Amino acid sequence: MSITTLAAARTHLGQRHNKTGEETFLSFEKFPYTGLSKTYCVDRQVADSACSATAYLCGIKANEATIGVTAAVKLSDCAAMSNKSYHVHSVAHLSQLQGKRTGLVTTTRVTHASPSGVYAHTANRDWEADTDIELAGNDPKKCIDIAQQLIHGETGQKLNVIFGGGRYNFLPNNVTDEDNKPGWRSDNRNLIKEWEQLKNNTKHKYINDLNSLKNLSTDTEYVLGIFDNSHMAYNLDRDVKRKPSLSEMTTKAIEILSQEKKGFFLFVEGGRIDHAHHDTLARKALDETIEFHKAIEAAINMTNSDETLIVVTSDHAHTMTLNGYPSRGNKILDxxxxxxxxxxxxxxxxxxxxxxxxxxxxxxxxxxxxxxxxxxxxxxxLDSETHGGEDVGIFASGPWAHLFTGVTEQHVIPHILSYASRIGNYTNRLDYSSSNKHVNSLLLTLFLIVIGFFQKYYLVY
Structure with a gap:
């Protein structure tokens, strides 16, 4: 979701409503605070979604294609990834330690690079199932796959909401899923059933279609919603009667997570923006960006900006350009x-x-x-279009949103999130809200005095 993608998507959105388009705003572009994020990895000028997710969720920069680990872990280093001293934890994990509810929503596989940053620790983003690890020549009993970490991992097993695709990574390769598509696992384990067994003593639900999502009770403690065998379909290809949109998943996630009085952390990804760009499918990339805009709009409407911090940003940019000298209002995709x-x-x-x-x-x-x-x-x-290395936008609204300004290293983002929500190293930080009111009152008083002084001076003169 590069700056170019935003400019093109807002124009496309406006033109859908018979406007020239350029003057349109996406929902999060109206947020009061904006900044830029520097996205490079430890070992790459241009980031992938694994090292960047580690940055904006866990607070450190990492090597390309690694997730939830320090730069001491090189790509595909099974032994190093198993060393817990190299593990770094996400804002979701820190939120869980403070009794908050947590969740993730994505249009990709829930084991894909970006959502994995919420809960996983791996030396290779492609190790989504045990079969992937075997094919790479490693022992899946030593290198725990990402799907297994989601179900049994320290952070993954405590996630209250999991919505997205990627069902085949949870099912044995000798069974088919609800869409009559095969599983991928070689260990004969059904991780969906294992998740259900783990949640036996709680109010939980496994769902796989839109109807089940709509009927899901908001007092559900844990929900695993896997809506497709692999990635969820592009919105333009989506079966709207059977498969949920990003905004529908986001809405239900907030309804469930907001039941916790201590608050919640929710990760929402419009992940197929990236996939469309890789295939140079510009129309789909813009449409997926508009779907993301709708999901953020839903979140804005469901939350109170006095108590909820919403931050919108990107893993990285892409190489799409908006160029030439087309006339004002010219169709952006033409x-x-x-x-x-x-x-x-x-x-x-x-x-x-x-x-x-x-x-x-x-x-x-x-x-x-x-x-x-x-x-x-x-x-x-190239077989697949690459990412771009330029800075990406940060858009913020809510408490402490003013800290998201200027040019920021990507890995600073979760530290600000932690500070704002009083988790991790900032659990016992002082609450400056009352002192801020005194400061504001003092500034206002001084301002009035100064104004009064100049008025008096002017009248005497």
Whole structure:
């Protein structure tokens, strides 16, 4: 969700409502405080979602493709990842220690890189199931897979809400799921049933479709909602009668988590923005961003900004550009102008990706740009478009949101979250709210005195 993605998505949103589009705002763009996040990893200029999730959830920078561990753990180092002294814990874990409810919502697999930052400790983001570890030539009994960590791990087992996709990582490869698709595990374990057994003495529910989500009681203590075999479908491809939207999952998560008087922590990811960009599917990337905007809008409407801090940011950027000199109100997903070769180009294009061409550019006036699966042009041919390394936005509203300003190292974000919610190292911090009121009153008094002084001076003069 780069700055370019935001600019293009807000324009697309406005144009859906018959406006020129450029003047439109996404819900979180109206937040009172904004900043920039520096996203690099310890060993990479351009981050992946594993090291970046570790940064903005656990408070340290890590190596590429590692999650919830320090930089002492190199990629695929099973022995190092098993060393608990190298583990780092997320804001969710620290919230749990203070009796808060916790949850995660994503449109990707719940074992994917970003949501895994909430609960996992691994040397390889791809080790989502035991089969992945075996195929990498390692022992899954020594390197615990991410799905198993979600169900049995110190943080994962205490999550009150888990919504997303990725069912196959929890099921044996000799069974099929509710969508008649096979599992992936080689250890013959059904982690969904194991989760249910662990929650036997609580009010819990496993759900797998939209109807079950809608009917889920808000007094449920624990819910595991796995809605697809792998990633959830893009919103433009979604079966709206069977599969929930990101905003529907977010709404239900807040309803359940807010039952706890001590408060809650919720991670919400519009993860398929990233996937659409990797395939240069600009239309789907913008639509997924708009779905994310709707989810944040739902959260805003359900919470009180006096007591709830909402922070919106990105793992990293992408290489999509918004370029040329198209007229005001020109469709953002359409042709933006012509090159010196007299051939048209799209307003949106990518620096690299699977849609580059060898030789002369095609005449895209014959292409169906309305097709959701149209791959927008890229310059350098790659199987998958890469991330971008520029800073990404931070948008904040609520208590202590003013700390999210300026250019910030990405790993500072969870320290501010911890400070604001009095968890981790900040559990016993002083509460400055009352003293702030005195300071504000003092400043106001001084301001009035100064104004009075100048008024008097002016009248005497």
């Amino acid at each position: 042709i933006g102008g012509k090159g010196d070769d007299k051939l048209p180009y799209t307003t949106l294009s990518y620096a690299n990706g699977p849609s580059a061409v060898n030789g002369s550019r095609p005449n895209i006036t014959t292409h169906n740009l309305e097709d959701p699966d149209y791959k927008y042009p890229s310059f350098v041919m």
